[in-house]
Amino acid sequence: xxxNKTLSSLFAEQQTNEIDWDGPLYSLYDLPTDASQLTIRFMxxxxxxxxxxxxxxxxxxxxxxxxxxxxxxxxxxxxPEEVRIELTWKPKGKRSLCxxxxxxxxxxxxxxxGNAGMRVTxxxxxxxxxxxxxxxxxxxxxxxxxxVHVR
Numbered sequence: 001x002x003x004n005k006t007l008s009s010l011f012a013e014q015q016t017n018e019i020d021w022d023g024p025l026y027s028l029y030d031l032p033t034d035a036s037q038l039t040i041r042f043m044x045x046x047x048x049x050x051x052x053x054x055x056x057x058x059x060x061x062x063x064x065x066x067x068x069x070x071x072x073x074x075x076x077x078x079x080p081e082e083v084r085i086e087l088t089w090k091p092k093g094k095r096s097l098c099x100x101x102x103x104x105x106x107x108x109x110x111x112x113x114g115n116a117g118m119r120v121t122x123x124x125x126x127x128x129x130x131x132x133x134x135x136x137x138x139x140x141x142x143x144x145x146x147x148v149h150v151r
Contacts, residue, residue: 028100038085039149051144052102059095101132115139126150
């Protein structure tokens with residue numbers, strides 16, 4: 001990395017959510033908008049600070065258990081290892097479904113700061129592996145590793 005430049009400053013300078021930093025690196029990632037269900041599987045992650053995955057949907061609602069919302073955060077320290085999310089799309093209008101990593105410091109949700117970013121690998125069967133670096137310290141893409149299965 002250039003002297004004293006954080007990943008968040010590179011995203012800001014380039015005014016984009018994808019930069020080339022030894023390969024593609026994302027601040028947020030757009031998932032397919034033809035999905036009806038997501039299964040989030042927490043693979044690994046550090047415990048301090050607590051790591052999370054944030055999802056935001058435009059043009060519909062996500063349902064987890066009995067809760068429906070356009071935006072949710074799943075925390076690795078409190079969510080089950082695997083979470084199923086039902087997606088209900090409005091018949092018309094603009095659609096988006098994006099995901100990014102977050103972390104919690106003194107009960108405040110943090111994102112897109114310091115050296116935050118994600119390496120995303122698209123696998124077979126619409127499985128996306130997100131290797132996330134929280135914003136603290138040097139980039140470390142093992143801070144949170146999650147698989148998102150899109151159906």
